[in-house]
Amino acid sequence: MAAPVLLGFIFLVLYPVLSVIRDSFTSYNPLSGDAAYIGADNYTRLVQDETAIEVAKNTLIFACILVPVNMALALFLAVLLNMHFKGRTTFRAIFFSPVIVSTVAWTIVWKYILQDDGPINYFLGLAGVDGPNWLRDNPWPMMSVVMVQVFKNLGMNMIFFLAALQGVPEEMYESSEIDGANRWQQFKKITLPFISPTILLVAILTIAGAFQVFAQVLLLTGGGPGLSTTVLSYYIFINAFQIFDLGYASALAVCLFVFVMGLTVAQWQIRTRWVFREV
Amino acid sequence: MKAKYLKMIAAGSAIALVAFIGVQPAKAVANGSITLRMTMWSSNAGHLALFKGIADEYKKTHPEIADIKFESLDFATYTQLLTTQIAGGKAPDLAWILEKDAQQFRANNLLLNVQPQMESTPGYKLDEIAAGSLGLWRAPRSVYAYPFSTSPFAIFYNADLIKASGAEDPEALRAKGEWTWANAAKVAKAVTDYQKGNYGLNFPTFNYTTWNGLAAIWRGFGAEAWNKTGTTCTFDSKQMNNAMTFFHSMIYKDKSFPAPGVSSDFFAGNVGMSLIQLSRAASLPTMKWKWGVVPLPKGPVADAQAIGQAGMAVLTKSKNRKAAADFLVFATNPENAAKYVAFFPSSRTPLMDPKVIAKASILNEAQAKLIVADGISKGQILTSHPKISSIELSVKSTLDGLWKADANIAQTLNDVCTKIQPILR
Structure with a gap:
C-alpha cells in the first residue's frame, strides 16, 4: 500500500535532495556540462561571499516582516468573518480569491499597479501626495514584495484560522460570559489556546514559504534595485541559471534547506510550551 | 580440430557481420520524424510570417521534417530563458543569439560549427558575408552562427x-x-x-x-x-x-x-x-x-x-543537429537572406546596397545609406x-x-x- 508513496518520495524528494548535496561538492556548469569534484570549496566560498551574506540578511528581513503581518492579518480577518453578518460568504470568497490566481498573473498585475506612473501613485496624486517609486526607491521595493506576497497567501491562512475558530466550543464562551469575562479575555484565554495547534501549523507553513519566495522577486524587482530585494532562493536561481555555477547554487540550496529544516524542527520542539493539548 | 573449425566459423561470421554493417546505407530518416524548434526574441507578426514562410518552403523538399516551430521569448530575459532551457536539458535546435552572448556561448561550446554545411551547399556564397559582420561568430575553419541582423x-x-x-x-x-x-x-x-x-x-x-x-x-x-x-x-x-x-x-x-x-x-x-x-x-x-x-x-x-547583432545558430545540445544545420543553411542562403532585408540589415554585401534596402524596408535610399550602409561601415558591435x-x-x-x-x-x-x-x- 505504501509502495507508491515510498517510490514517489524516493524519486521526487530524496533523489533530488541527494543530487543537490552531491552537486554542491562540484564545479558543475550546466551550460557546458563540465563538472569536477572540488570538495568543500563551495561552502568555504559561501562563508566569504559578501553578497550571500547581504542576501541572507534580506531573506531574514523579508521573513521577519512577512510572517507576523501575514498571520496577524489572517487571524484578524478570520475572527471578523467568523461573526454572523450578511454577506460574510462573499467577503470570505473575496479574500480567498488571490489564492487561486496564478502567482505570475498576480505579480504582473501588481507590477503594473506599483509602477511609478501606475494607479496607486495616480490616486495618491489626486489626494495631493507625491507617491514614491514603489519598485525603485528604498525601502519600498522590499515592502512591495512583502505586501504582494502577504495578500497572495492571506486567504489560505484565513481559511485555516476560520476552520479552527469554528471548532472552539460555543459553551466555553457562554460559561466565561457568566463568569464575567470580556471579549479580549475570551479571545486570550479561550480562542487562542483552542486554535493554537492551527497557529503552529500556519506558522510552520508561512515561515517555510517565506524562505522560498521567488516568482514575486523575479517578476517585480529582479532582485533590485542593487541587491535590496534579492533573497536566497532568487540568489540560488541567479547562480544556477544566469552565472551557470550550479555547484555553488547547490551549496546555497543545501544551506537554505538545512536552515528551514532546523527552524521547523525548532518550532516543533517548542510546541509543547504553548500549543494547547500538546505534551 | 572441431574447436579450430568453430573458431574459423566465428571469425568468418564476425568479418561478414562487420562487412555487412559497413556496406549498409546510412539509416534513412523516416518521413515526418523530426520537429525543429527555434527560439527568438521577436513576436512581431511580420518576423514570424517571414520565418514561417521559409520553414514551409523548406518542408516541401524535406519530408523528414514534421514541423519547424518558432518560439518567441521576452527580449529582456531572452538569454536567461534560453540558457535555462539548455541547462534543463530542453535546448532548442536553433536559436537567435545576441551579440553580447556570442563569446560566452562559444566558450561553453554551445554553438555548432556550420561552416562545413555552408561550404558544401552549392550557391551558398559564404564569402558574400562581410568579414566584419562574422567577427564574433568565426574561428579558423569555423562559423558558429549566421549574423542575420547587423543593425x-x-x-x-x-x-x-x-x-x-x-x-x-x-x-x-x-x-x-x-x-x-x-x-x-x-x-x-x-x-x-x-x-x-x-x-x-x-x-x-x-x-x-x-x-x-x-x-x-x-x-x-x-x-x-x-x-x-x-x-x-x-x-x-x-x-x-x-x-x-x-x-x-x-x-x-x-x-x-x-x-x-x-x-x-x-x-x-x-x-x-x-x-x-x-x-x-x-x-x-x-x-x-x-x-x-x-x-x-x-x-x-x-x-x-x-551596432546590435543577432546570430542564428544551431545548438550543440540539439537532438537534431544535422537537420537543424541543414535548415539553417537553407534559411540563410542568398535567396532567403534577401527576404530578411525588410526587417534586418543584412551582412551579405550585395544586400547592403542602399537601393536594395530601400526597396525592401521602410527606409528611403538616402536613409538606407546613412543609417545602414554608413552605420555598419563606421559602427562597432x-x-x-x-x-x-x-x-x-x-x-x-x-x-x-x-x-x-x-x-x-x-x-x-x-x-x-x-x-x-x-x-x-
Whole structure:
C-alpha cells in the first residue's frame, strides 16, 4: 500500500535532495556540462561571499516582516468573518480569491499597479501626495514584495484560522460570559489556546514559504534595485541559471534547506510550551 | 580440430557481420520524424510570417521534417530563458543569439560549427558575408552562427511632435553638422516641456536592465565598459563619468527620458525620439504622424555608431543537429537572406546596397545609406565578453545606484569596477 508513496518520495524528494548535496561538492556548469569534484570549496566560498551574506540578511528581513503581518492579518480577518453578518460568504470568497490566481498573473498585475506612473501613485496624486517609486526607491521595493506576497497567501491562512475558530466550543464562551469575562479575555484565554495547534501549523507553513519566495522577486524587482530585494532562493536561481555555477547554487540550496529544516524542527520542539493539548 | 573449425566459423561470421554493417546505407530518416524548434526574441507578426514562410518552403523538399516551430521569448530575459532551457536539458535546435552572448556561448561550446554545411551547399556564397559582420561568430575553419541582423542603432523621431514643440528637426541639425548629443538633449527637453506626459527620448531595449546598449550613448563620449582585451574595467574612466552624467541629467534634471518604472511608447505618438534599430521600427509607416530617422548623434569625443547583432545558430545540445544545420543553411542562403532585408540589415554585401534596402524596408535610399550602409561601415558591435553572464549581473545591480536623482555617479562607476575587475582578470 505504501509502495507508491515510498517510490514517489524516493524519486521526487530524496533523489533530488541527494543530487543537490552531491552537486554542491562540484564545479558543475550546466551550460557546458563540465563538472569536477572540488570538495568543500563551495561552502568555504559561501562563508566569504559578501553578497550571500547581504542576501541572507534580506531573506531574514523579508521573513521577519512577512510572517507576523501575514498571520496577524489572517487571524484578524478570520475572527471578523467568523461573526454572523450578511454577506460574510462573499467577503470570505473575496479574500480567498488571490489564492487561486496564478502567482505570475498576480505579480504582473501588481507590477503594473506599483509602477511609478501606475494607479496607486495616480490616486495618491489626486489626494495631493507625491507617491514614491514603489519598485525603485528604498525601502519600498522590499515592502512591495512583502505586501504582494502577504495578500497572495492571506486567504489560505484565513481559511485555516476560520476552520479552527469554528471548532472552539460555543459553551466555553457562554460559561466565561457568566463568569464575567470580556471579549479580549475570551479571545486570550479561550480562542487562542483552542486554535493554537492551527497557529503552529500556519506558522510552520508561512515561515517555510517565506524562505522560498521567488516568482514575486523575479517578476517585480529582479532582485533590485542593487541587491535590496534579492533573497536566497532568487540568489540560488541567479547562480544556477544566469552565472551557470550550479555547484555553488547547490551549496546555497543545501544551506537554505538545512536552515528551514532546523527552524521547523525548532518550532516543533517548542510546541509543547504553548500549543494547547500538546505534551 | 572441431574447436579450430568453430573458431574459423566465428571469425568468418564476425568479418561478414562487420562487412555487412559497413556496406549498409546510412539509416534513412523516416518521413515526418523530426520537429525543429527555434527560439527568438521577436513576436512581431511580420518576423514570424517571414520565418514561417521559409520553414514551409523548406518542408516541401524535406519530408523528414514534421514541423519547424518558432518560439518567441521576452527580449529582456531572452538569454536567461534560453540558457535555462539548455541547462534543463530542453535546448532548442536553433536559436537567435545576441551579440553580447556570442563569446560566452562559444566558450561553453554551445554553438555548432556550420561552416562545413555552408561550404558544401552549392550557391551558398559564404564569402558574400562581410568579414566584419562574422567577427564574433568565426574561428579558423569555423562559423558558429549566421549574423542575420547587423543593425545599427539610430534615432527615429516624431517630426510632427518635434515641430510642434518648437525644437529644430534632427535631420536639419544633421544636415548642418550640428547633430550632437548636446543638441539632441535640447530637442528632447523641448518636447518634454511642450506638453505634460511627453518624453523627449526613450530607449525601449535598455529599460534599465540591458545596460550594454548604453554603448550607443557612451561611445560618443569616448567611453567603453572595459579595455580591448576585456581584462581591465573602464567604467571608472573620466569619459564614462561624462557620458553617465549627461544621461543622468536627461533623466532627472531635464526629465526628458523616462525614469525607471515609467512606461513610454514612441509609437503612441507622445515621445519625440526613440533610440531603436530598424528591426523594431517596421510599423512606422502605419503611424498618422510624420517620422524621420537620423544616425546616433556625435558625442564630444567621437562620431560613434553602435551596432546590435543577432546570430542564428544551431545548438550543440540539439537532438537534431544535422537537420537543424541543414535548415539553417537553407534559411540563410542568398535567396532567403534577401527576404530578411525588410526587417534586418543584412551582412551579405550585395544586400547592403542602399537601393536594395530601400526597396525592401521602410527606409528611403538616402536613409538606407546613412543609417545602414554608413552605420555598419563606421559602427562597432555592442560589447561582448566570454564571462558576460557574471559581469552583466554585477554591473546591473551596481548601476542601479545611478538611477536615482541624488546618485553619486563617480562613486557608483568606481563601485562597478570594484565588482567586476576580479571577474575580468
